[in-house]
Amino acid sequence: MSKQSPLDIPKRSRSTAGQPGTEPSRRFCVAPMMDWTTPHYRYFARLLSRHTLLYTEMVTTGALIHGDTERLLRHNAAEYPLALQLGGSDPKELAHCARLAEQYGFSEVNLNVGCPSDRVQNNRIGACLMEHPDKVAEGVRAMIEATHLPVTVKHRIGINGRETWEDLCEFVDKVSAAGCRTFIVHARIAVLEGLSPKENRDIPPLKYNWVYQLKQKYPHLEIIINGGIKTFSECHEHLQHTDGVMLGREAYHNPWLLAGVDPEFFGSETPITSRHDALTAMYPFIQSELDRGVFLGHITRHLLGLFHGMPGGRQFRRHISENAHKPGAGLEVVQAALGKVRLLQPQTEAATSA
Numbered sequence: 549m550s551k552q553s554p555l556d557i558p559k560r561s562r563s564t565a566g567q568p569g570t571e572p573s574r575r576f577c578v579a580p581m582m583d584w585t586t587p588h589y590r591y592f593a594r595l596l597s598r599h600t601l602l603y604t605e606m607v608t609t610g611a612l613i614h615g616d617t618e619r620l621l622r623h624n625a626a627e628y629p630l631a632l633q634l635g636g637s638d639p640k641e642l643a644h645c646a647r648l649a650e651q652y653g654f655s656e657v658n659l660n661v662g663c664p665s666d667r668v669q670n671n672r673i674g675a676c677l678m679e680h681p682d683k684v685a686e687g688v689r690a691m692i693e694a695t696h697l698p699v700t701v702k703h704r705i706g707i708n709g710r711e712t713w714e715d716l717c718e719f720v721d722k723v724s725a726a727g728c729r730t731f732i733v734h735a736r737i738a739v740l741e742g743l744s745p746k747e748n749r750d751i752p753p754l755k756y757n758w759v760y761q762l763k764q765k766y767p768h769l770e771i772i773i774n775g776g777i778k779t780f781s782e783c784h785e786h787l788q789h790t791d792g793v794m795l796g797r798e799a800y801h802n803p804w805l806l807a808g809v810d811p812e813f814f815g816s817e818t819p820i821t822s823r824h825d826a827l828t829a830m831y832p833f834i835q836s837e838l839d840r841g842v843f844l845g846h847i848t849r850h851l852l853g854l855f856h857g858m859p860g861g862r863q864f865r866r867h868i869s870e871n872a873h874k875p876g877a878g879l880e881v882v883q884a885a886l887g888k889v890r891l892l893q894p895q896t897e898a899a900t901s902a
Contacts, residue, residue: 570655571698572601572629572631572655572656572698573599573601573629573792573814574601574730574732574770574772574791574792574794575599575787575791575792575793575813575814576597576599576600576601576783576792576793576795576809576813576814577600577601577602577603577732577772577792577793577794577795578593578600578601578602578603578794578795578796578799578800578806579603579774579794579795579796579799580603580604580605580606580631580633580658580660580702581605581796581797581800582605582606583605584605584800584850585602585603585604585605585800586605586850587622587623587624587627588837588846588847588850589800589850590602590604590623590624590627590630591624591626591627591830591833592803592826592830592850592851593799593803593806594626594627595819595820595826595829595830596803596804596806596807596809596818596819596820596826597806597807597809597810597818597819598810598816598819599629599809599810599813599814599816600806600809600810601629601630601631601655601656602627602629602630602631603630603631603632603633603658604623604630604631604632604633604654605633606633606634606635606660606663607620607621607632607633607634607635607645608634608635608636608673609634609635609636609638609641609642609644609645610636610641612634612644612645612648613641613644613645617648621648621649621652623652623653623654624833625653628653628655629655629656630654630655631654631655631656631657631658631700632649632652632654632656632657632658633658633659633660633702634646634649634657634658634659634660635660635663635673635674636659636673636687637672637673637677637680637683637684637687638687639686639687639689639690640690642659642687642690642691642694643690643691643693643694644694645657646690646691646694646695646697646699647694647695649695649697650695650696650697654697655697655698656697656698656699656700657691657695657697657698657699657700658699658700658701658702658732659684659687659688659691659699659700659701659702660673660674660702661674661675661677661678661684661701661702661703661704662674662675662702662703662704662734662738663675663745664704664707664738664739664740664743664745664748665745675703675704675707675738675740676707676740678703678704678706678707678710678715678719678738679707679709679710681718681719681721681722681723682722684701684719684722684723684726685722685723685725685726686726688701688723688726688727688728689726689727692726692727692728698729698730699727699728700728700729700730700731700732701723701728701730701731701732702731702732702733702734702774703719703731703732703733703734704733704734704736704737704738705733705734705735705736705737705755705758705759706737706738707737707738707739707740708737708738708739708740708741711737713758713761716758716762717762717765720762720766720769724766724769729768729769729770730769730770730772731762731769731770731771731772732772732774732794733758733759733762733771733772733773733774734774734775735754735755735756735758735759735773735774735775735776736748736749736752736753736754736755736775737752738752739751739752749797754775754776756773756775756786756789759771759773759789759790760789760790763789763790763791770791770792771790771791771792772790772791772792772793772794773786773789773790773792773793773794774793774794774795774796777793777794777795777798778795778798780805780808780812783795783813800850800853801853801856802853802856803850803851803853803854804823804826804853804854804855804856807819807820807821807826822891823854823855823858823889824886824889824891826854827851827854827882827886828886830851830882831879831882831883834847834848834879834882835878835879838878838879843872843873843877844872844873844877844878844879844881844882845872845873845877848868848872848881848882849872851868851882852864852865852868852869853865855889858889858890859889859890860888860889860890861889863885863888863889864885864886864888864889867881867884867885867888868881868882868885871884871885
């Protein structure tokens with residue numbers, strides 16, 4: 549019997565995938581962020597909002613095919629709805645990883661065409677692919693044929709050298725012709741030479757009107773806007789022109805904002821009414837991760853912003869930062885940190901969530 553190729557995993561039907569095949573709502577999303585949107589952050593975020601669509605960190609196709617697939621795709625079913633973001637450009641590899649996304653129960657598979665880092669560029673993935681819309685279209689078509697999951701693309705409005713409105717429309721035309729119906733658009737170009745990834749998140753000017761115009765030009769497509777969004781009022785303004793909003797750094801550094809998402813954008817009650825309750829709800833998960841051998845600091849670094857701007861919030865962060873990394877640090881560190889924060893009435897906390 550011949551040895552099976554790592555790309556020969558058969559496609560599974562929707563009914564055998566870990567997650568039912570319903571299209572997730574993208575009205576409010578948290579962006580994929582390297583080193584930030586880990587399983588620990590996502591579990592915490594889901595305690596705060598049932599409806600926000602969460603995204604994994606970008607995972608490259610090469611890592612999934614040749615690396616520790618189980619570790620890279622590990623997640624908790626409590627995180628759903630959850631999208632897997634892929635970095636890659638080879639159609640066969642993208643198709644294989646799209647099948648893996650379905651097999652592992654993800655709700656969506658997303659292709660990264662926006663990351664500007666040198667390492668990603670050297671592998672011919674990320675934002676540099678905006679120079680090759682035909683290649684992106686080929687990869688998207690292969691993914692769509694390989695899975696029942698929704699296949700989406702996250703991209704910039706352009707890159708240096710291909711930054712005109714016509715260039716952007718050519719990209720959307722070709723990728724949508726391949727079957728993609730959802731475009732998550734970071735409203736900045738990416739400068740691939742001379743700016744760091746961090747600078748590419750701030751220096752190129754935001755052009756929200758370009759994203760609005762995309763929705764006007766392509767009303768049949770789902771257009772999600774991303775880039776520099778911080779408040780619910782800004783979200784509502786964008787939602788007058790697009791189908792959804794995606795927040796990144798604000799949702800990470802100020803996670804309590806997510807506790808207001810369900811009533812504000814989905815007409816349902818918030819699943820949690822206070823920061824104290826949110827943190828104590830994490831205790832069983834934290835303990836289970838500690839029992840698995842995870843270091844406390846790997847979990848608690850995602851909790852540091854929970855009491856942002858609140859009485860005792862600075863002391864909370866300091867206590868965790870100074871103690872979570874110590875050998876044998878356990879749940880008692882988090883409990884002691886919580887004791888430094890004044891307990892507020894739920895209505896007071898709710899008023900600060902937006």
